[in-house]
Amino acid sequence: MKVCIAYESKYGNGQKCVEHLKDxxxxxxHAVDLFSVRDVKPNELLQADIYVFSAPTQIGSPARKMKKFLKKINITQEGSKYALITTHSSDTTEVLKKMEKLLQPTGMTKITDGLKIKVTGMKGPLEDSYEEKLEAFANDILGSG
Ligand SMILES: Cc1cc2nc3c(=O)[nH]c(=O)nc-3n(C[C@H](O)[C@H](O)[C@H](O)COP(=O)(O)O)c2cc1C
Incomplete structure (x- = not known):
């Protein structure tokens, strides 16, 4: 299985999560590539069986850089699948649904309900159980194919 992870992270919490997920x-x-959306253009994403997109919740939406990235994404590999992650500081977030909507035009298939990881303050740290959540998420996405 080949997995490609693209992320945005302002304070580094989301980055810590996706680096752990990569490990x-x-x-x-499995083969896994990790990119910041600051360093790669949406049409430059490598071919993969599963794409993971991770972004912080900001003002109730995915961080702007990820929003722009998802709007322009152009994945041509038939049967590509994706899964989503957001970090957030409030008790709830609807951002995964918003990211899903942005990806609808690509025709990619969503393979999990996604992962929400809470940060205990605006700048972190991550909730205690983030590593277990990422382990379960990895098992979910890898077991989906
Ligand atoms: C401008 C801004 C707006 C934010 N708005 C929200 C919000 O609406 N809901 C929420 O749960 N967290 C909000 N946060 C907190 C971020 O979700 C949190 O800083 C982020 O998840 C941390 O991840 P990062 O270190 O990868 O940036 C906001 C943060 C910033 C900087």
Whole structure:
């Protein structure tokens, strides 16, 4: 399985999550690439079986850089799948639904309900259980194919 992770992170909490996710996935023997949306253009994403997009919740929406990225994404590999992550500081977030809507035109298939990871303050730190949540998320996405 080949996994491509693209993320945005302002204070580094989301980055810490996706770096950990990358380690989990590669330790399970899968190929995984990790990119910041600040460094890669939406049409430059490598081909993958599963795409993971991760962004902080900001003003009730995905962070602007991720929003712009998802709007322009152009994935042509038939049967591509995706899963979403958001970090957030309030008790709830509707951002995963908003990200899903932005990806609808691509025709990619959503493979999990996504992962919400709470930060205990605006700048972090991450909730205690973030590593277990990421382990379960990795098992979910890798088991989906
Ligand atoms: C401008 C701004 C707006 C934010 N708005 C929200 C919000 O509406 N809801 C929420 O739960 N968290 C909000 N946050 C907190 C972010 O979700 C939190 O800083 C982020 O998840 C941390 O991840 P990061 O370190 O990867 O940036 C906001 C943060 C910033 C900087």
């Amino acid at each position: 989990i996935i590669s330790n399970k023997g």
